[in-house]
Amino acid sequence: MQVRLTQRLTRAAIALTAIGLTGITAQAETVRVTVAYYSDKTGPYFQQMADAYEKANPGDSIKIEVVNWDTLLQKLQTDISGGTNADLAIIGTRWLLDFVKDDMAEPLDGYMNPAFKNRFIGAFLAPGQISGKTYGLPIAASARGLYYNKEMLTKAGFPNGPKTWDDVIAASKKIKASGSYGFGLQGKEIETDVYWYYGLWTNGGEVVGKNGKAAFNSPAGIKAATLYKSMIDQGLTQPGVTNYSREDVQNLFKQGRVGMMITAPFLIGQIKKEAPNLKYGIAPVPKGTTSATYAVTDSMVMFKNSKVKKTAWKFLDFLFTKDPRVAFTSGEGFLPTTKEEAAAPAFNDPDIKAFVNLLPTARFAPTVTGWEDTAKAVSDAMQAIYLGKAKPADALKVAAEQADKALGQ
Amino acid sequence: MARTASGRPLTPWLLIVPSLALALFIIGYPLYNIVFQSLHEVSRFGLIKDFCGLDNFRKVMADPVFMASLWRTLWWTLGVVGGTVLVSVPVALILHQDFYGRGVARTIVMLPWSVSLTMTAIVWRWAFNDEYGMVNVTLQRLGVISSPIHWLATSNWAFPVEILVGVLVSVPFTVTIFLGGLSSVPGDIYEAARMDGATAWQQFRKLTLPLLRPFINMAIVLNVIYVFNSFPIIWVMTQGGPSNSTHILVTYLYERGFRLGKPGEAAAISLVMLTMLFCFTLLYLRIQPKEGEGS
Amino acid sequence: MMRIDRSKLRRSIICWLVLLPLVVVVLFPFAVMFLTAVKPSEEVFVYPARWLPTTYRWANFTDMWEATKFGVALKNSLYVSISSTILAIAVSIPAAYAMARFPFQGKGLYRQFLLVTQMLSPILLVIGLFRLAAMIHWGEGNLVDKHISVIVAYGAFNIAFAVWMMSSYFATIPKDLEESAWLEGCGRARAVWKVFLPLAVPAMTVTAIFTFINAWNEFAVVYTLIRSDANKTLTVQITDLVAGRYTVEWHQVMAATLLATLPVSVLFAWLQRYLVKGLALGAVK
Incomplete structure (x- = not known):
């Protein structure tokens, strides 16, 4: 299986080179690529791609460096300020605007023909475009859905999962009565803010308004925060929410100790591996007044100061052909970002489809500076609310003021 | 006294030069770099933009989280260093005794x-x-608590938990320094003291403590520096949260x-x-009585 | 001849009793590490949690050895730690001797300077260090991803402690020993070598332990300066298993941590005897 994949990749790469060779015969060059660590498959995957590419393009070499997410920004910072940055890098799309502002990103439009552009699912390409130019290609994408424990939810009377927040509360009460936790609520570390945005968006609220100012301090925001807090107070969530990161809640879910939680597609793979007997379903994020979910992409960017842009682009082109994409996306448990891979049998899976179906209502993080400050302000506010240290209205007001300071630049 | 030919004022400097040069070389540029960055606008990715005077300082000072963190840092440092010294002195004294299994105890x-x-x-x-944590599991098994904390x-x-962990990791360093110090105390002093009828406490107060003083001073100053700058314990355990409260x-x-993404700040x-x-160490060393050479 | 000294036995029991709480707290995380390390991966998160695994999965250690490239990392760690220790001690002994034996102008200043080298928060310092390493030409490239850069940095950062520790100790070595050696016709340098340094062994041992451990456990500098897997040290490889990952293989992490502590523990067990009281005493007579 592995061998077959490699062969196909090599063939793809050879075909690609043929196209490349019709241009100028490039000199042997080394392209350095900084990639983010997604799972233990990431490193081997990119190494395999590099090998396949090198085989098809004798002389060129690709050097992969895998960096943990936790320290990626720090590493990029050191590299860039030391003048030793790579040629290609994966970055969080939320950093792209700063990247472009610093004039470090190479606009890719000049390299792309319409056919290349057309490979992508439009919604995923858009976040990598800033004022009409494409700077980042969506290497990874995910959306969020509600995972529910089939057994518990069937017993509680919602065999197909809850549809609305009221359902969530009703189901949680029943689940609580039988001794488990109803709704898994994330209360610390990365995406604590996002976990609340689900409630905000589905109640018709917005994080950042059209005027570029914080908009979450709204009736919808207060409603969402009050909803979560009331679930905590009624004991419908796991206790001690502010000590639960996303991973911690996922562990509870895998253990069959919590009835519902909202998270990304990669949990599917984890459940398959670690809790194969768990029966679960995937539903849209519960509705309040409207439907919504969160989608996020990571971007592959090219550095403007790269001296091997042509070769770097060739490698990029190769990465975004069908087989490499399918191998990456199915290996990591992300969503397909190109049309060809979406059609591949690997994604003809009801679980993945459930996520793909959510995309029309998905929100992406807006490309604004200060998004991370906003996230931080909101996370702090949520923790204060969950702990009962502040009233929703007060905490949100403070957070909005802080966010405005960061957004108003 | 007999400051012989080698007692020229140049000699000590020659002895110091290698260490001074190495330290200057390694520390000089990074220090300059930090000062430079603090006076400039720096982008998320570390690019230096315009000179901005003291703006970075002003922004930081205006943040209430900064002031809260500053006070908490004082408590953190006081708690960890104080706790460490209080634990380490008796532990070092015990480990300095002659008893069965001392080597094992020291290693532990x-x-x-x-x-x-x-x-x-x-x-x-x-x-x-x-x-899933073993602390809660153990406490529950022992019946100390009925539901997880x-x-x-x-x-x-x-x-407080973080402070305790901080103490635990600082004890080995401190005990080792004290043991090094205790090993320089000649044993016959104690014998003489015992013959004079000094109690254990008197021996400790009058003999051990003064001899340990330079080592205690060093332990305090270095621990203060390390603990004040200590990053992993709090970052790994709570990342400063919930709601900036740690x-x-x-x-x-x-x-x-x-x-x-604000390297300048x-x-x-x-x-x-x-x-x-810097102020702390200056002050601390000033307050301490001068340690005379070869007292 | 196995006569047990009764007063020593009583003393031993008291000493151990007093130490007991600390011993328990110290050993607790090691118990956690060990028992997690030998658990089959599917037992790491079970509820209700248990101390003991149902089966001891020793293969975790071999799996981990592969996953972390433990052998290479171990070699790198040893190389970097030993080299930087030698460097730090070598430049610090003369300085410490000067501090302990000579009154001279600028002594206080020098001491303050050394302290300042310890005071900067290391997290920010590394960016400067990285730039420095990137600026210096070395071989075909620069000093980034070279062990020598890490060794020199560690050496420098440990000078302050080494000088201070050793000078405090040197000051307790009676001057008259050396002076009597001078009278016997020894040159000052020879007297230092023959009389002084042998007495200073415990201080050097403590200092060496400290420097070695610091280097062994350091993370920020080596993580920033070293890039390739072939050059990474143990701390980096192990922390890489944990930081910012969606799923963490806890049993492997714990196995790796446990194994990484072994060399240091052996070092402790071996070196602690050099801290024994009275080592200096023999020479004093």
Whole structure:
């Protein structure tokens, strides 16, 4: 299986080179690529791609460096300020605007023909475009859905999962009565803010308004925060929410100790591996007044100061052909970002489809500076609310003021 | 006295030069770099933009989280260093006794030092996990508590827990320094004291403590510096949360610089921290009676 | 001849009793590490949590050895730690001797300077260090991803402690020993070598332990300066297993941590005897 994949990749790469060779015969060059660590498959995957590419393009070499997410920004910072940055890098799309502002990103439009552009699912390409130019290609994408424990939810009377927040509360009460936790609520570390945005968006609220100012301090925001807090107070969530990161809640879910939680597609793979007997379903994020979910992409960017842009682009082109994409996306448990891979049998899976179906209502993080400050302000506010240290209205007001300071630049 | 030919004033400088040169070489540029960054606008990716005077300092000072973190840093440092010295002096005295299994005991006491701080913090974070953590499991088994304690969910528990972990990891270093100091105390002094009828406490007060003094001073000053700058324990266990309630300056600095992408402000915080430490050591060394050479 | 000294036995029991709470707290995380390290991966998160695994899965250690490239990392760690220790001690002994034996102008200043080298928050310092390493030409490239850069940095950062520790100790070595050696016709340098240094062994041992451990456990500098897997040290490889990952293989992490502490523990067990009281005494007579 592995061998077959490699062969196909090599063939793809050879075909690609043929196209490349019709241009100028490039000199042997080394392209350095900084990639983010997604799972233990990431490193081997990119190494395999590099090998396949090198085989098809004798002389060129690709050097992969895998960096943990936790320290990626720090590493990029050191590299860039030391003048030793790579040629290609994966970055969080939320950093792209700063990247472009610093004039470090190479606009890719000049390299792309319409056919290349057309490979992508439009919604995923858009976040990598800033004022009409494409700077980042969506290497990874995910959306969020509600995972529910089939057994518990069937017993509680919602065999197909809850549809609305009221359902969530009703189901949680029943689940609580039988001794488990109803709704898994994330209360610390990365995406604590996002976990609340689900409630905000589905109640018709917005994080950042059209005027570029914080908009979450709204009736919808207060409603969402009050909803979560009331679930905590009624004991419908796991206790001690502010000590639960996303991973911690996922562990509870895998253990069959919590009835519902909202998270990304990669949990599917984890459940398959670690809790194969768990029966679960995937539903849209519960509705309040409207439907919504969160989608996020990571971007592959090219550095403007790269001296091997042509070769770097060739490698990029190769990465975004069908087989490499399918191998990456199915290996990591992300969503397909190109049309060809979406059609591949690997994604003809009801679980993945459930996520793909959510995309029309998905929100992406807006490309604004200060998004991370906003996230931080909101996370702090949520923790204060969950702990009962502040009233929703007060905490949100403070957070909005802080966010405005960061957004108003 | 007999300051012979080699007693020229140049000799000590010649002896110092290698260490001075090495330290200057390594520290000089980074220090300059921090000062430079703190006075400039620096982008998320570390590019230096315009000169901005003291703007970075002003922004940081205006943040209420900064002031709260500053006070918490003082408590953190006081708690960890104070706790460490209080634990280490008796432990070092015991380990200096002649008893069966002393080698084993010394090795055990030093063990926490053999694990990197980050890893220690990770293990403890895991041990304090609400549901799966061994701390709660053990306490429940022993019947001390009936339901799990949410150790890291609020700062009421989390911060003291972090201080305790801080003490635990600082003890080996401190005990080792004290043991080194105690080993320089000639044993016959004690025999003489015992013959004079001194009690154990008197021996400790009159003999051991004064001889240990320079070592205690060193332990305090160095521990203050390390603990004040200590990053992994708090970052790994709570990341300064929930709601900024366990931030100390260095975690706050890291968050500003590498999470929120404001390296210039981070550099400013770093300089504020440097100044605080500098004032502390100056003050501390000034207050201490001069340690005479070969007292 | 196995006569047990009764007063020593009583003393031993008291000493151990007093140490007991600390011993328990110290050993607790090691118990956690060990028992997690030998658990089958599917037992790491079970509820209700248990101390003991149902079966001891020793293969975790071999799996981990592969996953972390433990052998290479171990070699790198040893190389970097030993080299930087030698460097730090070598430049610090003369300085410490000067501090302990000579009154001279600028002594206080020098001491303050050394302290300042310890005071900067290391997290920010590394960016400067990285730039420095990137600026210096070395071989075909620069000093980034070279062990020598890490060794020199560690060496420098440990000078402050080494000088201070050793000078405090040197000051307690009676001057008259050396002076009597001078009278016997020894040159000052020879007297230092023959009389002084042998007495200073415990101080050097403590200092060496400290420097070695610091280097062994250091993370920020080596993580920033070293890039390739072939050059990474143990702390980096192990922390890489944990930081910012969606799923963490806890049993492997714990196995790796436990194994990484072994060399240091052996070092402790071996070196602690050099801290024994009275080592200096023999020479004093």
